[in-house]
Amino acid sequence: MTTTIQERATVDARRLISSELRATLVAAVRGKSPVLTEEKAERGVGQMLAFVAASARSDKTLSPSPLVDDFWHAFLLHTKAYQDFCEQTFGRFVHHQPGFLDKSEHGGKALRERTVDVITLAGYELDMEFWPELNLADCTQCHAGCSDSPNGPKTV
Template identity: 70%
Template sequence: MTIVDERPAVDAGTLVSAELRDTLAADVRAKYDHITADMARRGVGQMLAFVAASAASAKPLSPSPLVDDFWHAFVLRTKAYADFCHEAFGKFVHHQPGFLDRQEHGGGKGLRARTVEAIHAAGYLLDPEFWPELDIADCSQCHANCHNSPKHATDKAD
C-alpha cells in the first residue's frame, strides 16, 4: 500500500517578514490605485511563489503581467530583494524580460502552464486571480515581440 503525503499549500508571502510584505503591497498600491489591500497582500504572495519556483526551475518561467508588477516592486528595493534571494535560495534570481523561442518553450500558454505547475510543485498556494491569462493568452510577457510591441520586427518599405 502506498501512502501519499499531501501537504497543504503554503502562502509564499510568509517567505518575507510581515513588514516587508506590507511595504511591497503599499508600493504596488501606490502605483495602481485599483488594487485593494487584500489583493496587494495576495499579490505579494503570488510574486514570491513565482520567484521561489523560478529559483528552483531548470527551465525559464514567466510571471503573469500582474505578478510581474509585484516583482518589479520588489526588484526596485534592490537590497531587500538581493538579501531575500541569497537567504532564501542561495543565489540571485534575475529579472530578465525577453522573447523566448516558441518552439523550445511552447509559447505563452505553455510557458505560463509550466510556471503554474512549478509553483504548485514547490508547494505554494496558487491564486487564479493572478494568472487569468491561462485561459486566454498566447504570449510570454508584454512587449516580447508581440504584433504591437516596440520590439516587433516590421516590414518597412523605404
Template identity: 65%
Template sequence: MTIVEERPVIDAGTLVGVELRETIAADVRARYDHITAELACRGVGQLLAFLAAGAVSEQPLSPSPLVDDFWHAFILRTKAYADFCHDTFGKFVHHQPGFLDREEHGGGKGLRARTVDAIQAAGYTVDPEFWPELDIADCSQCHANCHNSPKHADASATSAG
C-alpha cells in the same frame, strides 16, 4: 492499498516578514490605484511563489503581467530583494525579460502554464486571479489583453468575459 499523503499548501507570502510584505504591497498600490489592499497582499504571495518556483526550476518560467508588476516593485527595493534572494535561495534571481524561442518553450501562455504547474509542484498556493490568461480565473483586475480586458478584440462585442 495506496496511501496518498497530501502536504499542506504553503502561502508563499510567509517567505518574507510582515513589514516587507506590506512595503511591497504599498509600493504596488501607490502605482496602481485600482489594486486593493487585499489584492496587493495576495499579489505579494503570488510573486514570492513565482520566485520560489523559478529558483529551483530547470526550465524557464514566466510571471503573468500582474505578477510581474509585483516583481518590479520588489526589485526596486534592491537591498531587500538581494537579501531575500540570497537568504531564501542562496543566489540572486535575475529579472531577464525577453522572448524565448516559441518552438522550444511554448510561448507566453505555455510558459505561464508551466509556471503555475511549477508553483503547485513546489507546494505553494496558486491564486487564479493572478493568472487570468490561463482561464483559471474570471477577473478584470488588469488590462493585459485578458478575456475580459478592454484591450481584448472581443471586448467591444461582449459586455463581460
C-alpha cells in the same frame, strides 16, 4: 483494502518575507495601481514570491503573468531587500530576464502552464486570479459566439 489519499499542504509564500517588507511592497504596488485593494495586493505579493521561489529551484524557464511581473518589479526596485531575500532564501540572486524568449520554445499559455505547475509542485498556494491567461480558450473558430466565430457579433 482502503486507500487514503492525503492532500499535500500548501505554503503561503507571503511567509517568506517579513510583514514589514510585505507592507512596503503592497504600498509600492498600490501606489502605481490604486484600484488594487490592499487584500488583493497582499495576495499578489504572495504569488510573486511563489513564482520567484519556484524559479529559483527550477531548471526550466518560467514566466510570470503580467500582473505577477508588476509585483516582481516592485520588489526589484527595493534592490537591497531583494538581494538579501534571494541570498538568504535561495543562496543566490534570482535574476529578472525579460522578454527575449523564443516563443516557439517558451511561448504563451504553455509556458504559463509550466510555471503554475512548477509553483504547485514546489508546494506553494496558487491564486488563479493572478494567472488569468490560463483561463483563455486556445481556439480561433469554436463557433461559440467568439468575435471571430460565425455566431459572434457582426460588424459592418
